[in-house]
Amino acid sequence: MKADTNQNTPLISLTDYNKLANNLVLDLKRLRSFSEKLNIQQSLTAIDDVLEKIENKTFWVAVVGEFKRGKSTFINALLGQEILPSDIEPCSATINRVTYSLNSYVEVEFKDGRKERVEIDKLSEYVTKLTPEAEATAANVKEAVVYYPAPYCRNNVDIIDTPGLNDDPSMTGVTLSVLPKVDAAILVIMAQSPVSEVERDFLExxxxxxxxxxxxxxxxxxxxxxxxxxxxxVIASVRKRIKEYVLELIRKVNI
Ligand SMILES: Nc1nc2c(ncn2[C@@H]2O[C@H](COP(=O)(O)OP(=O)(O)O)[C@@H](O)[C@H]2O)c(=O)[nH]1
Ligand SMILES: [Mg+2]
Incomplete structure (x- = not known):
């Protein structure tokens, strides 16, 4: 792979990165002990999530955007298989994380901490709102982890499917809740409705x-x-709008 020399972000070596990560772990552990003394549960959970991610050296990419823009379909295209449920109706109702594994299966983690191992073809019964029963189950799901031998997920890269914005407030909430934990985002925009106000607001x-x-x-x-x-x-128009929004944002920040 060729490094992008046009980027302004300086590239750091792996040794520097590891040093940075070690320092961050030390700081987080100090912060954790303060949170423990003050009994701030929310902060403890957030810190533990980040610590686990750093220690496991994972890189999480969230696929985000409005509902029914083709997020799940896009991930399935990357996986080369119809793994994640997609539908003409609003469909995904939980955070579904695809992680590398030679064996294919799903582990559903419920909000009460319970975990259940299920076959991939049963996934839609746990993570969708396609039937009232599935929707009720999905409401209790914290995350479904899809173990799958996807070449894109080698080297600890996890791809996260989200329900999407603007369907209903709880689905927007689930989508937003994952953002603090991710390292990069893929914003899926549909050619037939390119860059709505909701997408613009979300991006900005x-x-x-x-x-x-x-x-x-x-x-x-x-x-x-x-x-x-x-x-x-359509691609030229999406590119132009994004450029305008980003430049406008930079102008606002610099005022
Ligand atoms: N023709 C066409 N249909 C698509 C494409 N991407 C998604 N769809 C359809 O759009 C609907 C919503 O897709 P889905 O992936 O469930 O959207 P999500 O809610 O953003 O995850 C489904 O019926 C898909 O088959 C695409 O690139 N081309
Ligand atoms: Mg979906």
Whole structure:
């Protein structure tokens, strides 16, 4: 792979990175002991999550955007299999994390701490709102971890599917809850409704301000652009809008 020399972010060596991570772990452990003394449970949970991530050296990429923009379909395309449930109706109702494993199965972790191992083809019964029963089960799910031999997930890269924004407030809440834990985000935009106000607001106020310097944009529904040249036009328009929003945000920050 070739390093992107146009980036302004300085590349650090693995040794520097490890030093930085070790210092961060020490600071977090100090912060944890203060939180323990003060009995701040919420802070303890957040710190433990980050510590676990640093110690396991995982890199989490969340796939985000409005509901029904093709997030789950996009991840399935990366996996090369219809693993995550997708539907014409709002469908995903939980955080589904795909992690590398030679054996394929799902571990569903419930909000009460209980864990259940299930077959991949039963996933939709636990993580969707396609039936009232599934929706009731999904409401108690903290996270479903999909173990799968996906080449993109080698080297501890986990891909996280989210329910998406603007379906209902609880689904938006689930989507936002994962952001503090992720290292990068893929914002999925559909060609037929490129960059809505909700997407703009999310990009400006959540992604670019949540220490998420790394946002990748993916445009779905390109196959529905029937007239010659339409696909190029829509991509150029999405690119132009994003550039404008980001520049405007930089101007606002610098005022
Ligand atoms: N034609 C076409 N349909 C798509 C594409 N991506 C998603 N869809 C359809 O859009 C609907 C919603 O997709 P889904 O992945 O469940 O959206 P999510 O809510 O963002 O996860 C489903 O019926 C998909 O088959 C695409 O690139 N092209
Ligand atoms: Mg989905």
């Amino acid at each position: 106020n959540k992604l670019l301000t949540n220490d998420l310097g790394r946002v990748i944009f993916v445009v779905t529904g390109i196959d529905r652009c029937n007239r010659p040249g339409d696909a190029d036009k």
